[in-house]
Amino acid sequence: MAQKTSAQQKGxxxxxxxxxxxxxxxxxxxxxxxxxxxxxxxxxxxxxGGFLHLYIGEEAVGxxxxxxxxxxxxxxxxxxxxxxxxxxxxxxxxxxxxxFGRIDGLCKGKGGSMHLFDKSVNxxxxxAIVGAHLPLATxxxxxxxYRGTDQVIVCYFGDGAVPExxxxxxxxxxxxxxxxxVYICENNRYAMGTSLERALAQTEIWKFGQAYNMPCEAxxxxxxxxxxxxxxxxVGRARTDKxxxxxxxxxxxxxxxxxxxxxxxxxxxxxxxxxEKLRDPIVLFRDRALKAGWLTEEDARKIEKDVHDLVDxxxxxxxxxxxxxxxxxxxxIFKES
Amino acid sequence: xxxxTYREALNLxxxxxxxxxxxxxxxxxxxxxxxxxxxxxxxxxxEFGPQRIVDTPIAESGxxxxxxxxxxxxxxxxxxxxxxxxxxxxxxxxxxxxxxMNYMSGGQFNVPIVIRGPGGPAHQLAAQHSQSMxxxxxxxxxxxxxxxSTPADAKGLLKSAIRDDNPVIFIESxxxxxxxxxxxxxxxxxxxxxxxxxxxxxxxxxxxAYMGMMYRALEAADEVAKDGISVEVVDPRTLQPLDAATxxxxxxxxxxxxxxEAGAGFAGMGSELSAVITEQAFDDLDxxxxxxxxxxxxxxxxxxxxRAKTPNKERIVDAIRRICNVNxx
Numbered sequence: 001m002a003q004k005t006s007a008q009q010k011g012x013x014x015x016x017x018x019x020x021x022x023x024x025x026x027x028x029x030x031x032x033x034x035x036x037x038x039x040x041x042x043x044x045x046x047x048x049g050g051f052l053h054l055y056i057g058e059e060a061v062g063x064x065x066x067x068x069x070x071x072x073x074x075x076x077x078x079x080x081x082x083x084x085x086x087x088x089x090x091x092x093x094x095x096x097x098x099x100f101g102r103i104d105g106l107c108k109g110k111g112g113s114m115h116l117f118d119k120s121v122n123x124x125x126x127x128a129i130v131g132a133h134l135p136l137a138t139x140x141x142x143x144x145x146y147r148g149t150d151q152v153i154v155c156y157f158g159d160g161a162v163p164e165x166x167x168x169x170x171x172x173x174x175x176x177x178x179x180x181x182v183y184i185c186e187n188n189r190y191a192m193g194t195s196l197e198r199a200l201a202q203t204e205i206w207k208f209g210q211a212y213n214m215p216c217e218a219x220x221x222x223x224x225x226x227x228x229x230x231x232x233x234x235v236g237r238a239r240t241d242k243x244x245x246x247x248x249x250x251x252x253x254x255x256x257x258x259x260x261x262x263x264x265x266x267x268x269x270x271x272x273x274x275x276e277k278l279r280d281p282i283v284l285f286r287d288r289a290l291k292a293g294w295l296t297e298e299d300a301r302k303i304e305k306d307v308h309d310l311v312d313x314x315x316x317x318x319x320x321x322x323x324x325x326x327x328x329x330x331x332x333i334f335k336e337s
Numbered sequence: 338x339x340x341x342t343y344r345e346a347l348n349l350x351x352x353x354x355x356x357x358x359x360x361x362x363x364x365x366x367x368x369x370x371x372x373x374x375x376x377x378x379x380x381x382x383x384e385f386g387p388q389r390i391v392d393t394p395i396a397e398s399g400x401x402x403x404x405x406x407x408x409x410x411x412x413x414x415x416x417x418x419x420x421x422x423x424x425x426x427x428x429x430x431x432x433x434x435x436x437x438m439n440y441m442s443g444g445q446f447n448v449p450i451v452i453r454g455p456g457g458p459a460h461q462l463a464a465q466h467s468q469s470m471x472x473x474x475x476x477x478x479x480x481x482x483x484x485x486s487t488p489a490d491a492k493g494l495l496k497s498a499i500r501d502d503n504p505v506i507f508i509e510s511x512x513x514x515x516x517x518x519x520x521x522x523x524x525x526x527x528x529x530x531x532x533x534x535x536x537x538x539x540x541x542x543x544x545x546a547y548m549g550m551m552y553r554a555l556e557a558a559d560e561v562a563k564d565g566i567s568v569e570v571v572d573p574r575t576l577q578p579l580d581a582a583t584x585x586x587x588x589x590x591x592x593x594x595x596x597x598e599a600g601a602g603f604a605g606m607g608s609e610l611s612a613v614i615t616e617q618a619f620d621d622l623d624x625x626x627x628x629x630x631x632x633x634x635x636x637x638x639x640x641x642x643x644r645a646k647t648p649n650k651e652r653i654v655d656a657i658r659r660i661c662n663v664n665x666x
Contacts, residue, residue, distance in 0.1 A: 105443070107441060107442050107445070108443035109443075110440060110442075111441045111443060115441040115442070117442035117443070117445050117446060118445070119442075119446065124406075124410075124446065125438075125442065129429055129433050129434075132402065132433060133402075134402070135398060135399045135400075135401070135402020135403055135405070135406065135430065136405055136406035136409065137406060138403050138406060139402055139404060139406020139407040139409070139410075140406040140407065140410050141406075142403050142406070143406065143407040143410045143411065143412050144410075166398055166402065169396040169398060169399030169402075170399055170402075172394065173393070173399050332439050332440045332442075332443060333440055333478050334439065334481075334502075334503045335439050335444070335502040335503055337500075337501065
């Protein structure tokens, strides 16, 4: 399943790329893309409720970043987190069942699209109050240092979290205390419908790292290998000398903010969206991998077919899974000692 | 047993639990070098070092979130709010992160955290530093809420809170830190969460009160004893989960209930206690439940106005006499 093909590395060796890694990166990006497409379909059919925020267009960030992590490293995200959860190694069947609100979902159907959690792969959620999970990530990093282990945590958030106070409180604390956290801002240029220019006095988000005296840089978030390089360096710093990093990954969401904003067309032009789609991270990497000989056309097609089958299976699994029993309403409010 | 102050009892609880479990650490503003704005953490930095007694900048949401993240991954933080009024800056972290994490993760990530500090009416601290804060928390499923009135309870309940696997809101009081009482020095002495206590036995009327109001209720009980009224005083100690059984047992014995609340009253703890008693012991009541609450105004600074804002012994005495149909003052 996903774990077997995941690009998540044991020990993270960023230098060089071989066919195995290329296959894994391609597989994970296609898996996320297909998962999101099928989720959108299920949403249109009324099988998924609430809010559904798709990661389509941004896959290179989560996949490139996760490819530098060890399985015992942590990841945490906001509400556009399906991709981060799958990249970290969660079973797509259980992730899909969670979106369907079923008992076999990652959270027994009690979290939903915005609250995927998977302890088995150290994925810490799925948080839907903008900015609120940055202090949590900082706390996980504090815990790593407290226990004296060499894990790291990667924390994903959108450009919309940058004006929140918790972004600034977190960067300050992480730098002040030297904590092993990598903050990855997925700058897709729009916080819902508010463009960067309408929200931030400093639109070069990576520069906030300078204010907090931590390493920081921007990276092309449509280039999975570039993301991988930048994050690998940050993870290395975090692991070896507990230095936090702020990374701004410049990306774009091809769909609207959520399924309730399907076109995303009020606040950006169609031309802009079409232009950005020319830099589809999956197409870019596929072309590059074919040219470099990391993948053959046949390899790529095989991956695409296998992923489609896997996601079809995930949808079937979700549909077959029962709704949570009524007793679940009142369980897990408190952990019983 | 030893006689110690409420402050010393809290300090002892922290020391004992930190010795017992190296996952326990204290984090907050001025908890280390300054030894606590109210000296609850006195001596702890020296004993446990800066890794476990963590001074923070003024960033309540940030350091509360740090505590929650650390708790999600296996540590047991005690977050100090210099005063609980500042917890409003961390309210989102407490309500949306700590309280709901275990539920929305389907039981995967519990949050064993204690958030503690003083709250409630204090002495001329004015509107922003002197208010009853428990009301913001006990409404939220997933939080436990403790208000310890005595030094023994301060110790025993704090230790239970630290050992609990869930988020516990633990609100002390500036006005009680210097109160002295007998406290067990046994490191295994615990007061379980969710257990009320009868502070004074009586037969004519049950008065339910906690923190400073509990002391005023005891004074009122002494006063009306002169008229031959026998008052039972029940201290809930834990507001969430509430020990309704102990409260109802008392009311079924006395057939009358007066509920005291320092806060503003509207939709407050008094409302909830009144509802619990009315719904579950209506047939046992000889009179409607009386509520004595704070005046619905922000806390004024001027001493005379401050006195008028919060229930006092006289108002409690009046309520007891009223419910017992005794004409008094």
